[in-house]
Amino acid sequence: MKFKYIVPIAFIALFSSCSSDDDNITPTVNEVEGLELIQIIVNGEQTIELYNEKGLFETGYNMISLRLKDNITDTYIEDATLSWMPVMQMPTMQHSCPKSNITKVLGKDTVYEGFIIYQMTNEDGSGWSLTLNYTIDGVDYSVSETISVMQYDNQNTASFMGSDDTRYILALIEPTDPSIAVNNMKVGLFKMENMMTFPVVADYIITLDPRMPGMGNHSSPNNTDLTFNNADNFYYGDLSLTMTGYWKLNLKLLDANNEVLKGEDVTDENESSSLYLELEF
């Protein structure tokens, strides 16, 4: 008879002891929760950890979180300044790609972030290296490491020569999780000033005509052209998606004088613009 009292008491004791164990440890917030580690770069006394949602670099827009660890004290450094330079080695030359500065994430102590838009890669993911320069307490450090950049299934970035003889790079940033709705579309537009410099292009217009080639080039209504937002230097527009599946987002790039730099209208004769991005969900 007593057994039935003992069991619950034993359970209570067990669980309460467990929870009291937790109470004794000072709670540590995992500031990279929900992110996957891409790579660790060890540079003498520091280690740099690179994270994003997928845990790998892919062509297109990559939002990257970084942490910098002091290997001696085993703590994360909270007041460093960082910058980076991704470089792709080609047979005869090398070039970089569009990227942001690295800034501290608001509300977090140890995490820095920024984005890199890889416009291309080799089939096996090779070719890219990443140089990180950082300053801790007035001391400069630098490290270079080979990285892997995988080819994304769909065309989420376009690198093209405009009719003004300038090379542009356009990358799809949002929607990351598209739905049958009017989606907020966000793209980044950069020009290739030289092999290593890719400044933002402001105040152009990108027209949008989403199509489903699998459905007789079905289009959706009430899309809007993408316009520049000088608060964050990206382009925004409305993208209507009437069903799931493969969408080809046909685009035209117009400069500030409404001159077409790249792309054509989609008509019955012309199935697709030469400037497009792809989306599948």
Add this chain to the structure above:
Amino acid sequence: MRTLITVILSWFISSFAFSQEETKETIKDTTKLKEVLVISRHKLSNYRQEKTLSSIDDYLEKAINVTMIKRGNYAWEPTMHNMASERMVVTIDGMQIFGACTDKMDPITSYVDVSNLEKVAIGSGQEGTENGHVIGGGIDLKLPTSKFNGSGFKSGIDLGYETNGNYKTTGLDLEYTGNKFFISTDGIYRKSDNYDAGNNQEILYSQFEKHNISLQSGYKFSETQSIDANIIYDRATDVGYPALPMDVSLAEALITSLTHYYNPEDKALKSLETKLYFNTITHIMDDTKRPIVPIRMDMPGWSDTFGFYSKAELMKNKHHFTFNLNVFHNKSLAEMTMFSNNPNESDMFMYTWPDIRTLYSGMFIKDEFHFNDNESLVSSVRLGYHNNKIAKEVGAQSLQIFHPSVDDEKNRFLISLASAYQLKKENYNLSFGLGYGERAPSVSEGYGFYLFNSFDNYDYIGNPNLEDEKALEANFSFKQNFNDFEIGIQSSYFYIMDYIIGDIVPNVSSMTIGAQGVRVYNALEHASIFDMYLNSSYKISEGFAINATVGYNYGKGNDGENLPLVKPFSYFAEFNYYTSKFNAALQLDGNGNQSNFSSQYGENETAAYAILNLNFGNAFYGKLGKTILKYGIENILDANYSTYADWNNFPRQGRNFYINLSLVFN
């Protein structure tokens, strides 16, 4: 097989030997606004119902106010006063039930069979609001009433064959009726191959197969109280729709109810009937039988409804009151998956009905006031609260592509009023009625997403912000007898405000490959519908009679354009001979040229047609029961024709020989 033939033969012989019983002919009274079709298979002659094993659709088509829209040889859509499903309420014994197909391929009438029903009550216009808010009218498919008359075991067999389409029907029913308990069950099986239109033109994809079983049982607690349970299971498979780009691989319904009856004697309250019900429908459209399609797709749909009603009949002085309180909840969900011809591309998916919940509660009150033996005034009111909710978030989001503001929920308060004066004299009957009614948009009209209408070749998008549709109605009927000659006229006029119809949205690309564009449901400011039927009959002698009906219909919007699916000039004439054991009829059925067609909504001019039918019926009465034999030829001249109500003008059946045999064992 041989034993079966022997049984049938000996049955015939015994029937001939003991033929005594009489049946009464049920003649349709065209001056009554409330039309009742008797669906008993086991009577020799229900007026113009030449086949005992007709589908419900066939029966309905014989009603003056009803025309069936045909998309194939199965599941026809009833219309009343040139108004289709969304402007009507079709119920099964007061139970709300809604089709699960976004393309109206499964009207409710397709989920029951003649074996399930006793009669069909048709209420024209606002006379049809007992079970819901209507503009065109209401149809209630009545289940058999429970009986505790101690008649014991009864059984019946039905066999039917039609040459055109090799159409076979088999039915079996069994019942036991005690004094306190009854149970009855029946099953019916129908199968038809492709039929031939006139001139032996085979209509591909016009086949169908259907099973229907039902079980009904009742128990009588006391002289005043009884309870009744009813289950109907209906399953149609391999249903072809020659007029549409897709077929149906499965249309399945389970319809259940539990009813309590209270019939106090010698009180003002005559009866109180309360029913709890639940029904569920699964409908699967597919195109696997079509060899060439632009893209393969699956379009399943589901519709679940539960609810109750409580109906009381009160008699006080010269008043006869009917109260009906009803509540129901429906969930309609339909989706579409398209499989890209490029195998590397992922499947395309959308909700065509994004899980729409409808909650309705309402009250109906009717008073039949008899001034005297000849005059009466029937007035009714229905008040209802109608709530629609989009349960899937993506549903509201997808509609926002077309409508800037879409609320998840929409509430409507609906009102229907009707009043009719009736005068019945020995030589003439007269009635005059006025009505006002409102209705909420249907699920498709409110929330449909890229519903392809092959009639006008447009994709339709629902509009959750539609106003209620409202109608003012006036109707009139008159019938006069001159000895053996009778002439009657009946007419209805509807002035419909915010008439819901699809509006073309320019420069929006269709989803369906090959469609012309997209229409969003919107409303015409107003529309007018008028119809008038004139009928006459003359009794030549005791057995011989001739009758004829001509009809005129009119429908126009405020833009001066014709409304779609308005019946052209129609006529029907019949010469019949009738005795208690034999009947024969020669029928002429035709329509004039459809000159007032609606080109905007995909109609073209449907040519005039006329067909001849010949039918016979024999009744044999014997000690063991009776035998009803019906046989005849439809479309004797093998005309190749289609009517205004045939979807995309696909041709109707050519010449057809049929025979129906019903054996009833008492």
